Amino acid sequence: MTAESVLGTRRTPLTGTVFGLDAPALRMSETPYRSLVEVRGGRPATPVDGHVWGLGPRWWLVDGPPPEVPALEVPLAAELGGVDVSGQRTALVLSGEHALTVMAHGCPVDLEVVAVGGAVQGLLAGCQVVVGRVGEQEWRCYVRASFARHLAAWLTDAASEYA
Known part of the structure; x- marks a missing residue:
């Protein structure tokens, strides 16, 4: 089985749903297959096209680009000495002037x-999440699959x- 055929069979947690919105003041989408790694210790370097979110004292969630080839563990985990949590979460992106309002309806x-x-x-909305603020009106919401x-x-x- 080739890497391309394996990548072609992957499914996101939202495969088959109608999730997504592209309105002038609100955009919502899933950004699947991100390299998500939990790291304990000092703050790791931010990967290109990625983010480092503080989860607690000396506890980080690193969000990096999807790996180019399928593997049992994303290469970023070995590089950072962390735990690969890519398979247990997906990232939802909300942006626009109404993104915060929509999330505020269900977030204490x-x-x-x-x-x-x-x-x-x-x-x-009753789901355990990590919500990271990317910009003034852009958010990434990491939810368990x-x-x-x-x-x-x-x-x-x-x-x-x-x-």
Whole structure:
């Protein structure tokens, strides 16, 4: 089996759903197959096309680009000496002027006070998530794969007035 055939058979947690929105003031999409690595210790370097989110004291979630070839563990995990959690989470991106409003409907954490480059762990629509602020109006929400469909459906419903 070639690397291309393996990559062609992969499915995201949201395969077959209608998640996604591209409205002028709100965009929502899944960014699948990211290299997600949890690292304990000093802050790791930020990968190209990636982010480093603080989860706690000396605890980091590193979000890097998808690996180019399939492997049992993403190369970034070995490079950083961390634990590969790519298979257990997917990343949902919300951006636009209404992104914060949509998430605030189901999140008890005040996301408005999260600085750009900062992250929080908490609940969103009853799902355990890590929410990272990429820009003034852009957020990445990392949700466990088993809850991704529920969260996607909830976000789609919460965003219906902006579609």
